[in-house]
Amino acid sequence: MRVQISSRLASITGSAIRDIFKLLGDPSIISFAGGNPASSALEPERIADFASQALRENGRTILQYGQTEGYAPLRESAAEFFRHNGVHADPGHILPVSGSQQGLDLICKALLNEGDTMLVEDPTFLGALQTFRTYGARFAAVATDEDGAIPESLEEQIRLHHPKLIYLIPTFQNPTGRTLSLERRKRIAEIVNRYEVPLIEDDPYCDLRYAGSPLPAIKSFDAQGYVLYLNSFSKIISPGLRVAAVVCDDDALLRKLVVGKQSVDVHSPNLNQAIIDKYLRSGLLQQHVEEICASYAKQMAKMQQMLARFPASISYTKPDGGIFLWCTLPEGFNATELLTTATKRGVAYIPGTHFYAQAGQHHNTMRLNFSNASLENIETGMERLRELFISQGLR
């Protein structure tokens, strides 16, 4: 068969990451590469109960075609749930979607034309970069430091590039784990409203906090609705159910997100939305999140404790939550190339280069995930990594 692939996908392969995940089929490799919740954090029996309840009470609605705008009870319970992040949205402004990734895709579909510029943190979530690329986005980077994106840089880049869209992960960022300060949240909300540039606030990790005080979302300071807030139930309930939600206060834009969704999948499956709705209304979620956090906090502490024994030339982030740490090796060391040796020694990570908008840079960085590894595996895997780095001459 001879076919010509569309220009939007012709150059997109995603292979680098996929090849890494293929390696991970090998059970002898301890993986810090994914972004998965701990297997022990998943609750098959509870989810089966919620599914049965929902189907018993409302089965013929749930199994029938649903509304593109989402399962009405979930729009209400999600609106209520997001209040703890300072996001006060009308249920009519909540669009349940099939994972945050679909939220990103629909926003791009509604707003981006080929060649439009997006402002992103550098590094940022590689899955988001892939979606943006399928819409022909060009990228400009917002400078960041320990407190996240720097508002002065954001404003400068807006003036310079007139971006169509901004993408930030303000809390426990993927891949760095860093968190945007309160003051900067206010300033960034003000800037995007003043320049009238929509900002996607991607916030899947905010409830996974192990230290410090919760911060309100940028969205909570959004005066005119330029912040599109994205939150997901993947990290606190289940990624396999694929339920997230977009908060969009602008009716005209929301309508276009719905029209776009209609054309890509008609609607998200009702059963999955009903399960999440049941969980949100059960009163059980807070305790579940506390239990996850207690466990992840120990896993993060163990990984940091191991990193403290690494050669001093390696620096790493010290987040207050989330599921990732970000390591920087001295210039000249290549974490991308070292991965092959690492997997031979039974440990895997994601080379940091894949998180940068410009390909082929920052080969001295890497992302480590701790949420899906036991304390024992973190100890063993990190020791393997330490020995590898020392064998490479790192001091």
Add this chain to the structure above:
Amino acid sequence: MRVQISSRLASITGSAIRDIFKLLGDPSIISFAGGNPASSALEPERIADFASQALRENGRTILQYGQTEGYAPLRESAAEFFRHNGVHADPGHILPVSGSQQGLDLICKALLNEGDTMLVEDPTFLGALQTFRTYGARFAAVATDEDGAIPESLEEQIRLHHPKLIYLIPTFQNPTGRTLSLERRKRIAEIVNRYEVPLIEDDPYCDLRYAGSPLPAIKSFDAQGYVLYLNSFSKIISPGLRVAAVVCDDDALLRKLVVGKQSVDVHSPNLNQAIIDKYLRSGLLQQHVEEICASYAKQMAKMQQMLARFPASISYTKPDGGIFLWCTLPEGFNATELLTTATKRGVAYIPGTHFYAQAGQHHNTMRLNFSNASLENIETGMERLRELFISQGLR
């Protein structure tokens, strides 16, 4: 908020159909407008059982991130299931998707560039037209008759327009209910392979047959893999679960479908795929489909019996299955305009004009759905429609 909508969605509103469905919230209106399975055909208890079984046996896999390529057991059971349509695919060539609509979207994403021409039946499924439009497709029409698409016309249109993609619904077509003959299936498979033009064979209704003998899919005559076969579990199990599958024999194209899917939703929810897998392996589906067919056959017969009493100037299709009938009023009568009066009289349909690639034509046509109306409602609703037409001077 002021935002500029992308050119791909700026002109797409979908409002005509949506406005119709909004009217249908009124319970006094008998609706023949949708494409829903009968509420009585849905099985909340059985689905809850399959969900519980799947979660009990494989819950921590099902609730974790899954593979973009699909839930492995479903790829196997779907491959097995499609054999009864003459489609013999390797499980590795089956891509489970979130409803056929997502299959259409992913194929377009992988193959279409702005301005590419698609060949479609005229009329054809309006949801497919909307998806194709978001990719900037131009349309050329394949001529059809009582036996479906005419191969000579298909070949002529291929020569004339060099289409990038062809879209056909060969069995119990939406909206006409017509079925492509066996001989034409063979010829069309031969033509698309000879001209090397990929054909989407959308086949959601094939199992809803009430008369005549089953026909093998066009895909069963596909020598080199130019037929992309799409089948859905929406009409025979549940549309709300959103599970369908694409069969794609070309590894390079399949890879692009997967890369595209990765960027739009990472993967389809595992639980939904596991439920369908359980159903396919249960041995219960055949009897369920037989029961649905027995009921739908009566509903179709009742609707045709009522149509036989309509003024003789109205013609309508007489399908062997599916869920739709297609009516043609004499030229000059406008079913689009009449809909407002019809809903005031308590009956609704979809004006046929929306199923044509060129807007604003064929206002004398309409689509009637019988699967989601009781025999009593079909009798009452069709009588209302008959009276309306007579009041408009139809003889």
